[in-house]
Each structure stands twice: as C-alpha cells, then as structure tokens.
Amino acid sequence: MAKRRIQNLLFVPISLLLLSGGIAGLIRAPLCSKNSIRWKTSEGRIFVADILDSTAAGAGIRAGDALLEMDDEPVTRGTDVDFLFESRESGRTIPLLVERGDAEYRLSLVLVPKFKNWFILLNGLLGVLFWAVGFFVFLKKPEVRAARIFGWGTVAIAFTILMVRPGFPYSGHTAEFLLPVVFHLTYPLIPAFILAFFLLYPDEKSVTRKYRLLPAALFLPALIFAALFTATYLPAIRDRSLESFAKYGKIYNFFRAYFILYVSIAIGSLIHSYRCSESRESRRRIQWILWGLSFGMAPFLFLWYLPISLGLKPLIPEEMNYLFLLFTPPAFLFSILKYHALDIEVILNRSIVYAILTGLIVSVYLILTGLAGHKLWMAARKPGEWFTIGFTLAAAVLFNPLRRRVQTFVDRHFYKIRYNYRMAIMEFSNAVTSAGSREGLIGMFMDRVHSAVPTDKMALFLSQPPGHVFEVAGCRGIHPDESKAVEKDCEIELAQIAKRRKATLAKMNRAEMKGIDVLPPGSCMDKLGIELLIPALLQKRVAGFLGMGRKLSGDRFFSEDLGLLIPMAEQAVAALERFRLQEAVLIEKAEKTKLEDLNRLKTEFLSHVSHELRSPLTAITWSTGNLLDGIPEKSSPVVRQVIAQIDECGRRLDRMIGNLLDITKIEADRIEIQPDPLNVSDEIQGALSVLRPLAEEKKVRFQVKAPPDLKVLADHDAFRTILTNLIENAVKYSPPGSPVGIEAAAPDKANAGMIEFSIRDRGSGIPKEKQNVIFEKFERLKSGSSAKEKGLGLGLYIVRKLIELQSGRIRVESEPGKGSVFHFKLPVSETVRRQPGG
Numbered sequence: 110m111a112k113r114r115i116q117n118l119l120f121v122p123i124s125l126l127l128l129s130g131g132i133a134g135l136i137r138a139p140l141c142s143k144n145s146i147r148w149k150t151s152e153g154r155i156f157v158a159d160i161l162d163s164t165a166a167g168a169g170i171r172a173g174d175a176l177l178e179m180d181d182e183p184v185t186r187g188t189d190v191d192f193l194f195e196s197r198e199s200g201r202t203i204p205l206l207v208e209r210g211d212a213e214y215r216l217s218l219v220l221v222p223k224f225k226n227w228f229i230l231l232n233g234l235l236g237v238l239f240w241a242v243g244f245f246v247f248l249k250k251p252e253v254r255a256a257r258i259f260g261w262g263t264v265a266i267a268f269t270i271l272m273v274r275p276g277f278p279y280s281g282h283t284a285e286f287l288l289p290v291v292f293h294l295t296y297p298l299i300p301a302f303i304l305a306f307f308l309l310y311p312d313e314k315s316v317t318r319k320y321r322l323l324p325a326a327l328f329l330p331a332l333i334f335a336a337l338f339t340a341t342y343l344p345a346i347r348d349r350s351l352e353s354f355a356k357y358g359k360i361y362n363f364f365r366a367y368f369i370l371y372v373s374i375a376i377g378s379l380i381h382s383y384r385c386s387e388s389r390e391s392r393r394r395i396q397w398i399l400w401g402l403s404f405g406m407a408p409f410l411f412l413w414y415l416p417i418s419l420g421l422k423p424l425i426p427e428e429m430n431y432l433f434l435l436f437t438p439p440a441f442l443f444s445i446l447k448y449h450a451l452d453i454e455v456i457l458n459r460s461i462v463y464a465i466l467t468g469l470i471v472s473v474y475l476i477l478t479g480l481a482g483h484k485l486w487m488a489a490r491k492p493g494e495w496f497t498i499g500f501t502l503a504a505a506v507l508f509n510p511l512r513r514r515v516q517t518f519v520d521r522h523f524y525k526i527r528y529n530y531r532m533a534i535m536e537f538s539n540a541v542t543s544a545g546s547r548e549g550l551i552g553m554f555m556d557r558v559h560s561a562v563p564t565d566k567m568a569l570f571l572s573q574p575p576g577h578v579f580e581v582a583g584c585r586g587i588h589p590d591e592s593k594a595v596e597k598d599c600e601i602e603l604a605q606i607a608k609r610r611k612a613t614l615a616k617m618n619r620a621e622m623k624g625i626d627v628l629p630p631g632s633c634m635d636k637l638g639i640e641l642l643i644p645a646l647l648q649k650r651v652a653g654f655l656g657m658g659r660k661l662s663g664d665r666f667f668s669e670d671l672g673l674l675i676p677m678a679e680q681a682v683a684a685l686e687r688f689r690l691q692e693a694v695l696i697e698k699a700e701k702t703k704l705e706d707l708n709r710l711k712t713e714f715l716s717h718v719s720h721e722l723r724s725p726l727t728a729i730t731w732s733t734g735n736l737l738d739g740i741p742e743k744s745s746p747v748v749r750q751v752i753a754q755i756d757e758c759g760r761r762l763d764r765m766i767g768n769l770l771d772i773t774k775i776e777a778d779r780i781e782i783q784p785d786p787l788n789v790s791d792e793i794q795g796a797l798s799v800l801r802p803l804a805e806e807k808k809v810r811f812q813v814k815a816p817p818d819l820k821v822l823a824d825h826d827a828f829r830t831i832l833t834n835l836i837e838n839a840v841k842y843s844p845p846g847s848p849v850g851i852e853a854a855a856p857d858k859a860n861a862g863m864i865e866f867s868i869r870d871r872g873s874g875i876p877k878e879k880q881n882v883i884f885e886k887f888e889r890l891k892s893g894s895s896a897k898e899k900g901l902g903l904g905l906y907i908v909r910k911l912i913e914l915q916s917g918r919i920r921v922e923s924e925p926g927k928g929s930v931f932h933f934k935l936p937v938s939e940t941v942r943r944q945p946g947g
C-alpha cells in the first residue's frame with residue numbers, strides 16, 4: 110500500500126523529468142553525423158564496402174579502399190569506424206588516410222547530419238504521443254497493476270524515442286553524461302516492462318498470480334544490462350576510448366538477444382491470452398494490439414533488421430521504420446480507449462481523441478507529401494516551391510473532410526455507434542415475424558440484444574395482459590433464485606415506475622446522456638444488478654421493461670444504445686402481445702367448440718330421455734282418460750277426483766316433456782314448420798279442452814273472443830304449443846276465480862295480413878325490467894307470487910321461437926299486481942282474407 114503510494118508520488122516528477130530529458134536529447138539530434146561508409150573486414154584490415162552518401166563520393170573515397178586512419182586515429186576494428194562517425198558532430202570536416210593499390214591517400218570528409226529535420230519532428234511526435242498515453246493511463250488507474258506498468262513502460266519508451274540517439278557528441282561537461290546514463294538505464298527496462306505488462310493484461314496470467322514477484326524479477330537482467338552499458342559506454346564517450354566502445358558493442362549483441370527473447374515471450378503471452386480469452390471484448394482488445402504491433406514492427410523486423418543480420422542491404426531506410434512505428438501507439442490507444450479497459454475516457458474525451466487522430470493523420474500526410482514533393486523536385490530538377498504550394502493547398506482543402514471523417518470514425522469506433530442501427534432493427538423485425546413461439550421469440554430477442562449491447566445481466570419484464578403485474582418473461586445472467594427472492598417487490602416497484610414514468614431509468618453515472626431518470630439506489634433492480642431500465646410502450650402504456658446490467662466493455666450506456674434498444678424492446682413486446690392474443694383466441698375457440706359439443710350432447714340426452722319418458726306417460730294418460738270417460742257411474746266422487754288428479758298431472762308432465770322435446774329440436778335446428786290454414790276458434794277450443802282440468806282446479810273462467818271463420822296460417826303443432834303455453838301460464842299465474850281472456854282480432858289497418866292474439870289475465874303481473882328477459886331460456890321471476898309456481902322457464906322461450914319461425918312477433922304488457930296481456934301476431938290465411946271480397 111505504502112509502496113504504491115510512493116510509486117504514485119514518484120511517477121509524475123520522474124515522467125516529467127524523462128519528458129524534458131527526452132526533448133533535450135531531441136534538440137541535440139541534428140548534431141549527430143551520418144556514417145557515410147559501409148565497411149567490411151578482411152584479413153584484419155578494414156575496407157570500404159559501400160559508399161552511402163554523395164559527400165563521401167565527392168571526397169574521393171572509393172569502394173575497395175582500405176581505411177587506415179580517421180580523424181588522425183588509426184582504425185583497426187569495424188566498430189571503430191562507427192564510433193568515429195557517431196562521436197563527431199555533423200558539419201565538421203575530418204581527415205582520412207586510405208590505401209588504394211600501393212599508394213596512400215589523404216582525403217577529407219565533411220560530416221553530414223544523420224537525421225533529416227522531418228524525421229526528428231516525427232520522432233518528437235511519436236515520443237510525445239507515447240508519453241501522453243502512458244501518463245494518462247497511470248494517473249487514471251494507479252490502483253491497477255497493469256496500468257502502472259503500462260504507464261512506466263510507455264514513459265520509458267517515449268524517453269528512448271525522444272532521445273533519438275544516446276546523446277553523442279559530448280562537449281565534455283559532466284551534466285551531459287547524465288542523458289546517456291539515463292538512456293542506458295531506461296532502454297534495457299523496456300522489454301521487461303513490455304513482458305510484465307502482457308503477463309497482466311488484458312487478464313492476469315496464472316503464472317503471475319502464482320508467483321507475485323515474477324514481474325519484478327523480470328527486471329533483474331535489465332538492471333544488469335543497464336550497469337554493463339553504463340560501465341562501457343561512459344568511458345567510451347568520456348575518454349573517447351575505442352576499446353570501451355568495442356566492449357559496449359559486444360554487450361549490445363547480447364542485449365539484442367535479450368530484447369528479442371523478452372518481446373517474443375510477451376507476444377506469445379498475448380497470443381495465448383487471445384486464444385484462451387472467453388470474452389469477445391478482450392479478444393478485440395488483443396486484436397488491436399496485435400495489429401498495431403505487427404503493423405508497426407513488421408517492416409522493422411523483416412525489411413530492415415532481417416536483411417542487416419543476414420549481411421544484406423536493408424530494404425527500407427532506417428527512418429521508414431519510425432513511420433510504421435507511428436501506428437503502434439494509436440493501436441494501443443484503440444485497444445485501451447475503444448474498450449475503455451482502463452477507463453481513461455473521462456480524461457481523454459472525444460475532442461482530445463479527435464485532435465490526436467486528426468493531428469496524426471495530417472502529420473503523416475504532410476510528411477508523405479513533403480517527401481513526394483522532394484522526390485519530384487529531384488526528378489524534375491526544378492524548384493520545388495510549386496509542388497510544396499500545391500501539396501499545402503491540397504492539405505488545406507482536404508483537412509476539413511478529413512477531420513469530419515475522423516470524427517465519424519472516432520464516433521463509430523470509440524463511442525459505439527458501431528452497429529448499423531437501421532440494419533440491426535430491420536434484421537430484428539424480420540426475425541420477429543418469423544418467430545414461431547413465445548419462448549422462441551424471447552430467446553431470439555435476448556440473443557440479439559446481447560450481441561448488440563453485451564451486458565453481464567439482462568431481464569425482460571412483461572405485463573400481460575396489459576395492466577397486469579410485471580413478471581420476468583426472460584433473463585440472462587440472473588439466477589432464478591435471485592429473481593424469485595425479489596419477485597413481489599419487483600412487481601410493486603415496476604408497477605409504480607410504469608405508472609409514473611415512460612422514460613428510461615439508469616443507475617447514477619451509468620448512462621452518458623441527458624433526460625434520463627435515476628434508478629433509486631437500493632431498489633429491486635439494483636439488487637438484480639440492473640443498471641438501465643428501458644420501458645417498452647404499447648399503445649402509450651408501459652407493457653414491458655428491458656433491464657440491462659453492466660456493459661461487458663465497461664462503458665456507460667450511450668444514446669445510440671437506446672436508439673437501438675427501445676425499438677427492439679417495443680417490437681418484441683408488441684409481438685409477444687400478438688402471440689398472447691392469438692393464444693387467447695385459440696383457447697376461446699377451443700372452449701367454444703367444447704361447449705358446443707357439450708351442448709349438443711346435452712340436447713341429444715334430453716331428446717332421448719324425453720322420448721323415453723313420453724311413451725309410458727302416454728299410456729298412463731290414455732288409461733286415466735279412459736277411466737274418467739268410460740266408467741263414471743261406477744266410481745265414487747273421491748275415486749273420480751283422484752283419477753282426475755292423476756290424469757291432470759300426467760298431462761302436465763306431458764306438456765313439460767313436450768316443451769323439452771321442442772327445446773331440443775329448436776336448439777338442434779331440427780324443428781319443421783308446415784303452415785296450414787287453421788280455424789282459430791277451433792284451435793283455441795282444442796287448447797282449452799286440454800287445460801280445462803287445470804282451470805277447474807283453479808276455478809278460472811275462460812272468456813274467448815274470436816271471429817268464427819278466422820283462419821290463421823300456421824303449423825298445427827306449433828300453434829297448439831303456443832296457445833297451450835300462454836294459456837297455461839295465464840291460468841297458473843292468476844289468482845283462483847279470476848277470468849282469463851283469449852282474443853283473436855282479424856287483420857286491420859294497423860295489422861295488415863296479421864291476426865293479433867291476446868291472452869289476458871289478472872295475475873301477479875311482470876315487472877317492466879323483466880318483460881324482455883322472461884322470453885329467454887330458463888328465465889323465471891324470482892320474486893312475487895308467480896315465483897311460487899313450479900316450472901322450467903322454457904315455455905315462453907319456445908313460444909317466442911315458434912312465433913318467430915312463422916314470421917310473427919310476441920310482446921307482453923303488464924303491470925305488477927294488475928295482470929298481464931301477451932300479444933302475438935301470426936299471418937292470416939289467404940283463403941280467409943279473400944273470402945269477404947270473393
């Protein structure tokens with residue numbers, strides 16, 4: 110803990126010192142002179158293999174010359190030549206002694222600067238870029254070990270890049286020796302930093318978890334190299350000792366091997382992480398780094414380093430390597446920023462990223478155009494101003510569109526407008542329409558949402574049917590026990606949210622947008638790990654919620670996420686509601702057919718039973734009828750009365766069974782109506798004769814009023830049933846001794862072509878609100894004196910049906926306590942109507 114605090118305290122001053130030291134080195138870089146001669150050794154002598162610069166050719170040096178002395182010092186090793194070039198400042202003229210054939214020649218060579226100004230600038234840019242990235246990452250996450258190593262390592266790399274060269278040549282001031290010492294300390298540390306970093310990033314490897322001290326141990330060889338470098342390089346530059354420089358060169362060869370070994374292990378570890386990594390994000394992060402490394406390092410390794418180590422001419426100039434290296438820090442930036450692994454986006458907000466990237470692209474562009482201009486100028490041997498002006502103008506014209514492109518690129522890649530939103534929604538719509546089941550749809554929805562915005566948890570809450578409580582329809586990353594535990598509270602909470610708000614809610618600081626409500630801390634959603642709650646509206650009311658957990662990328666939620674998730678959630682909720690309605694219709698249909706089947710069964714049963722009952726009953730009533738008619742004298746009045754009662758009960762039973770049979774026929778649509786001209790008076794008398802025993806029992810008097818020749822066009826059985834039922838009711842519901850009137854009126858103007866029948870009683874009457882109801886099946890009055898009478902509630906229903914089947918109408922006029930009149934109309938028979946005229 111304390112160690113870390115010291116490290117944090119030291120980081121800022123040390124990194125700032127390194128930056129300034131690096132810049133001091135950068136400023137000295139133009140003094141370095143270029144090695145104009147490529148040498149080869151043969152039989153202990155040094156020969157000129159190649160002339161690398163036109164100034165050397167101009168001085169009269171030729172390939173094949175043997176080098177004897179440079180700057181008045183005898184040269185005996187190849188490294189002596191390198192040392193002499195590196196340790197003399199550019200612009201100076203040095204004497205050379207060469208042997209050509211048998212003769213010796215004294216030549217003088219003007220030293221040219223090793224580095225072009227644009228190259229030094231490029232170096233500066235690259236170094237500062239590295240430094241800034243390392244500095245910010247460290248400051249942002251000092252508590253993360255990988256971030257600390259990244260910070261130190263990147264600052265060290267930045268310093269080495271900025272220094273350009275260890276710092277030749279020296280005027281001899283002691284202070285000037287400081288820079289090469291620091292350089293030789295930081296340079297060997299770089300591979301150790303790289304390896305330590307990749308052992309901890311993107312995920313800590315098991316080795317370092319097991320051996321906590323391993324990353325620190327990696328630095329041991331680096332420190333040894335640092336000590337050896339200082340011990341050889343310092344005397345070399347202080348005493349201009351060729352011996353020391355030659356030793357330094359030997360150590361450097363070992364150092365190279367160490368460098369390559371460490372970096373290879375680091376890359377191996379990175380590839381290993383890539384293959385083993387489970388999350389897509391960490392794979393993408395590694396991909397970016399691999400791209401950056403391969404793009405930045407491959408030319409250096411394959412086009413420059415490899416040919417040199419094979420003793421060939423490099424395929425690209427050394428400076429070119431740096432051009433490619435420029436791509437490495439942005440790749441790291443991509444990796445770190447895009448996935449916000451170290452969460453530095455708060456400091457490096459969008460505008461800084463735009464600026465860095467645009468600046469970078471413009472510099473690369475200018476450098477390339479500058480180079481092209483120079484080359485063209487050389488080729489055309491004409492003043493280059495026109496080219497320069499042309500390229501500058503082109504740069505000016507291109508800058509704005511380039512800036513815009515960079516901006517959209519950055520927005521899309523860094524800030525997650527990474528999905529083509531319309532496409533994603535369209536694809537989802539297609540998938541929704543082809544979903545076959547509710548479960549399939551929910552699963553597909555979850556998958557699509559997860560691939561668009563991956564989060565650790567996800568839940569879909571639905572209120573189905575709308576207005577019902579919210580229930581978990583599907584979830585990911587949430588254990589069923591977890592959701593069960595807060596189920597009741599969630600219902601209440603979501604119902605409240607749905608009632609009050611239609612806007613998205615997010616946990617504090619979890620969404621990067623305005624107009625969002627805050628999820629109350631400690632809520633059920635909080636307990637479930639939901640950080641964003643999106644309401645899905647259906648016909649303006651909240652029908653569902655999509656709950657999202659923490660983004661796997663570590664990001665906050667952006668408005669682009671909502672732009673995609675809201676329509677997806679609403680489509681899903683609408684489709685699920687459609688599924689529910691379809692299911693409800695199917696269930697209703699199934700229930701209806703089931704009911705119809707039951708009804709049919711019941712009707713068949715009734716019909717069957719009624720038939721079976723009727724046969725013995727007919728035998729009984731036939732026998733009682735015979736008894737009453739045939740042997741009256743022989744029986745006593747009591748016997749006669751008993752027989753009459755049996756007879757009446759039998760007939761009543763017969764009428765009831767008749768009604769049941771009629772009902773079954775009506776229900777089954779099997780009733781057959783055969784209209785015949787029927788004499789109204791005769792039919793009324795027929796009906797009355799059946800009911801007479803009942804009327805006598807109740808002492809009811811019938812008052813019939815019907816024109817004698819009036820004929821109705823009706824089905825005989827049906828007409829009888831109508832009359833019997835209505836008159837029987839009138840008798841049943843009348844007080845004893847009261848009259849029951851039966852009237853039939855010939856057609857008049859008001860009733861053209863129709864006979865109006867009225868059955869009048871002075872009974873209990875029917876309340877107004879019940880007057881329509883009594884014509885329905887099984888409807889009986891439940892209060893009043895009529896409620897006491899026994900019955901099935903079928904008579905009036907059958908009557909209405911039979912009348913309607915014959916194009917007639919029935920209605921009732923009634924006043925409770927005063928009595929009722931049932932009016933019905935049936936067509937008059939044509940023959941009767943024609944009679945008065947004919």
Ligand code: ADP
Nearest residue numbers: 838839842883889890895900901902903904905
């Ligand atoms: P049921 O007479 O077998 O009960 P109905 O369908 O014939 O069945 O009559 C339905 C109900 O209408 C009766 O229960 C009775 O309450 C009422 N009702 C029918 N006719 C009259 C009437 N003439 N006076 C009073 N109430 C009547």
